[in-house]
Amino acid sequence: MATIEINGKVVEARDGAMLIEAAAEAGFAIPHFCYHRKLTIAASCRMCLVEVEKAPKPLPACATPVSDGMKVQTRSPKALAAQKAVMEFLLINHPLDCPICDQGGECDLQELAVGYGGDVTRFAEGKRVVGDPDLGPLIATEMTRCIHCTRCVRFIAEIAGTRELGAPGRGEHMHITSWLGGQVGSELSGNVIDLCPVGALTSKPFRFRARAWELNARPAVAMHDGLGANLWFDTLRGQVLRARPRDNEAVNECWLSDRDRFACAGLHSDDRLRQPLLRDRNGWREAGWDEALPRAAQLLRNIVDNRGGEQLAALAAPSQSAEEYYLLQKLLRALGSPHIEHRLRQGCFTAQEAMPLMPGLGMAPEALQAGDAFLMVGCHLRKEQPLLNHRVRQAVLNGAAAMAINPVVWPSNYPLAAEQTVAPSRLAGALAEVAQALAGGEAGGEAAAMAERLRDAEQPLILVGAVAQMGEYLGAILAQAMQVAEACGGRVAFLPEGGNSAAAWLAGAVPHRGVAGSHAPTVGKHLRQLYAEPVAGLLLLGIEPERDSLDPAAMARLLEAAEGVVALAAYDSPLLREHADVILPLATWAESAGTQINHAGLWQSYRGAVAAPGEARPGWKVLRVLGNLLDLDGFDFNAADEVLAELRAAVDRQGAFAPTPWPAVALPDAPASVEAVAALSPYSVDAMVRRSPPLQAASDAPQPCCRVHPALAERLGRPQRVRVGDGAASAVLALEIDERVADGCIVVPTAIAETALLGALTGAISVEQAA
Amino acid sequence: MMVQSRNPAADQGMTELSEQSLAEIDRWIAKYPVDQRQSAVMAALRIAQEQNGGWLNRALIEAVADYLGMSPIEVEEVATFYSMYELKPVGRHKICVCTNISCLLRGSDEVVAHLEQRLGIRMGETTADGRFTLKEVECLGACVNAPMFQIGRDYHENLTPERIDAILDRLD
Ligand code: SF4
Ligand code: FES
Ligand code: FES
Secondary structure, three states: OEEEEEOOEEEEEOOOOEHHHHHHHOOOOOOOOOOOOOOOOOOOOOOOEEEEOOOOOOEEHHHOEOOOOOEEEOOOHHHHHHHHHHHHHHHHHOOOOHHHOOOOOOOHHHHHHHHHOOOOOOOOOOOOEEOOOOOOOOEEEOHHHOOOOOHHHHHHHHOOOOOOEEOOOOHHHOOOEEHHHOOOOOOOOOHHHHHOOOOOEEEOOOOOOOOHHHOEEEEEEOOOOOOOOEEEEEEEOOEEEEEEEOOEOOOOEOOOOHHHHHHHHHOOOOOEOOOOEEEEOOEEEEOOHHHHHHHHHHHHHHHHHHHOHHHEEEEEOOOOOHHHHHHHHHHHHHOOOOEEEOOOOOOOOOOHHHOOOOOEOOOOHHHHOOOOEEEEEOOOHHHHOHHHHHHHHHHHHOOOEEEEEEOEOOOOOOOOOEEEEOOHHHHHHHHHHHHHHHOOOOOOHHHHHHHHHHHHOOOEEEEEOHHHHOOOOHHHHHHHHHHHHHHHOOEEEEOOOOOOHHHHHHOOOEOOEOHHHOEOOOOOOOHHHHHHOOOOEEEEEOOOOOOOOOOHHHHHHHHHHOOEEEEEEOEOOHHHHHHOOEEEEEOOHHHOOEEEEOOOOOEEEEOOOOOOOOOOEOHHHHHHHHHHHOOOOOOOOOOHHHHHHHHHHHHHHHOOOOOOOOOOOOOOOOOOOOEEEEEOOHHHOOHHHHOOHHHHOOOOOOOOEEEEOHHHHHHOOOOOEEEEEEOOEEEEEEEEEOOOEOOOEEEEEOOOHHHOOOOOOEEEOOEEEOO | OEEOOOOOOOOOOOOOOOHHHHHHHHHHHOOOOHHHHHHHHHHHHHHHHHHOOOOOOHHHHHHHHHHHOOOHHHHHHHHHHOOOOOOOOOOOEEEEEEOOHHHHHOOHHHHHHHHHHHHOOOOOOEOOOOOEEEEEEOOOOOHHHOOOEEEOOEEEOOOOHHHHHHHHHOOO
16 A cells, blocks of 8 residues: 555555546546546546656656655646646647537536636637548447547457557547448447547437437346346437446446447337237227236136146246246246246257256356356357456456357457367267366367366356257257366356346246246246147247247247237237237336346346336236236235345245256267258347347348358358258358358358248258259 | 548559568567567568558558458558558659758758659659659658658768759669
8 A cells, every 4th residue: 555645635545556546536536538447548648637746747647656655736736737738739629519519418528628628729720620430330430529548449459359440640640440441340349439538439329319418317227138237228208319338347347238238229119019909800909908908818717717727838038027027927827837938049958957046157247357267168158248258358368268169160359278160069079078088088189178278277167158058959068068067176157148037047937947946846848848739828928929939930830829829019020910819018128127137146126217108018017917817816016126025035935946967968969961050140139139220230230141161162062042941941041151160050040030930040951052 | 631541542552461571571570479479560561561562552451460460450550650651652762851850951942842843743742654752751860961862771961953863863
């Protein structure tokens, strides 16, 4: 510790701390632009100049480490003169366009200019004008306003890890741009909007929509990956206009992924359902809740009375609230049905009894940063869980080893210590080799290298991701991952793609377990069993059936086979219109109270930021009324909190959970023909994201094309287009040759219209040249 | 003043680093620790520029970036920071005229006027036959014999219109 004096106040500061930090802790704000606590120090703006005793000239507080006995003046005449001089220089080239600048009202430069700027400019010469690069659909540029703080460049290099922005030119010619002015592809790119202290980089979708001071900031929790990033929804007249990060060091720090930031553009899309819909002889008609709810209840009642409770099933999207999952399973189980499922994109259920209480990391995201070995299996961590990937990247920069066994070599933003590229059917086998090597057996080069790094690590972590989840080999992969973990003293983290999967597991929205892993008296049918043996009645929660299932064709057949379908849905869907009988408009998580449970098992509750459109209502309320109308006990809730309290009490009562031991799952055989790899774009994961125009225009948006290794392309005759799938259920797609794909595999996009009929994109698939 | 990205002239010129250039770049890489290949970026750009007749194009910047494991924008930062890298085609002979203080005091404006008049181009331009480019530079450290200019690797000092004519007459 160093004892220093700031403005006459004696302050204890951490050794190595910069003056700006020590001053902030002591309650003295020093004006600054380029300094940011999460970025390296550039000391380029000079706004933070302060007077330090015995130093001949003012020193930049952001780049001056404290030392014992230092005496600092932040507001002395000398310091103020320096700060004002810097401000005058900064304003020389800054345009006076605040009235038409989106940053106006939340601009660091504007605010500090009020305190440190002059009233009249002494600069009569021409100002500098800078051309604007088009950085893509997310970030608007107005580079004449840039003050060259380089926060954006440092963020993209240091946190996003892609070095896509730079500052070419020198002196007056220096300007911020991307290579050839092209689009920025990082999944974290939107953070430069918050970081830019002026209006040079602003949000493109939010451009000219509102002034900062007109907005109401409402806290929320993002529901597009399992992290549950904390954010602010800025609202105006009942609309969410933008999302900004809400600081939470334990979860998202001060960052947001682009998906969490820009998904809200899909919230107010035209196809939101606003009114309950009933099907009668003449087709669909709008109805009031007072008519629709009894109709829905009656429909469910008829199925149960006439066909038996086990002829009813409930399916929920993996990004609903914990409260909704809890009530849904309570309702179903009270009606005598054990068939509750949310794992709509899971391809294999063989090991479900051995699954832990809920999927996830089992540790705080922060702890990842201290990890020393990571093995990603069937996991495109960077795009699936962008902010977890950022933590892993930080660990790698600190010396950790990251390794991957994947069907595709995805571009990583950190070096991988070892890598194997194998077909999905071989993922488990590759893990088995690593386990063997750990046990001292013979193993190939990469497997041996992986084993060595895992063995040397204190806390090895095996991350099984959505790519594994979407295949029929998940059970084998998880079983082998457990073997590896046991052999190296590590742990397995299963990270499904759903935004609230952990809550679904915990609240009992699975067919084989009750709330908090409690014993289910009857084990219900999981999704594949339901596809094989459909039931008479379906209750759907938050599902867009044509996009939310790994196998949309089977989902369509399931809906078709049902006699009665009640759907709670936020967005309209042709398949629902075709097969449902009652459609009840649902509020999204942005419009209702609820709880997200993240990878770390952290419960995060939120309230609705805006009212749902039209007559749409929160799912927990609809389910509660359905419970009442069906005369079921225990549905008298007045608020989401009460539902949550009941869930919490049930979890607390349940105590420790012990899953069954991992079954020995045989290593799968590779299919004889070409093998499919389902590619789920990060901007296809849920209905809201799929409707966000800026995300759909971004470079990670789904592309309707397949990719194969050059060797397979050769065997197929190097066609431009291929037909994938059989007979009627086939699709013709463009073919791209990509040597990063494992040979023998074809990467086919899932959750897009073009491949909706193909069935689950896993295992063997027929591929041929298309005309 | 308008600042535009002066992206290197797109499609002309060579698109790959030659075997010889790569070998030369390797010699520079060898001077630095193995994990710091990018330290060789300035040398690599100079080599690429020489290979391409005195200027750098987009493909070569990308090639240098790729070879050194850098991103192209990083290499562009270097290439646009130092004035000795050219981002447009230049003439066979690049005449770098110092117009800094000592040379100015000793009549560099006459040197400039004479060159512009003789070659029929302005500073920063290249003659139509591709022989000469005129470039204004800062102090080259030869103030004792100001005014001066540099052509290729040679300094020419104590310039007068006659000397300039004699020097240019000797060039092809
Ligand atoms: S664009 Fe913004 S963040 Fe980037 S250097 Fe300029 S002022 Fe700083
Ligand atoms: S904040 Fe210290 S120099 Fe910019
Ligand atoms: S001023 Fe011309 S060489 Fe120094």
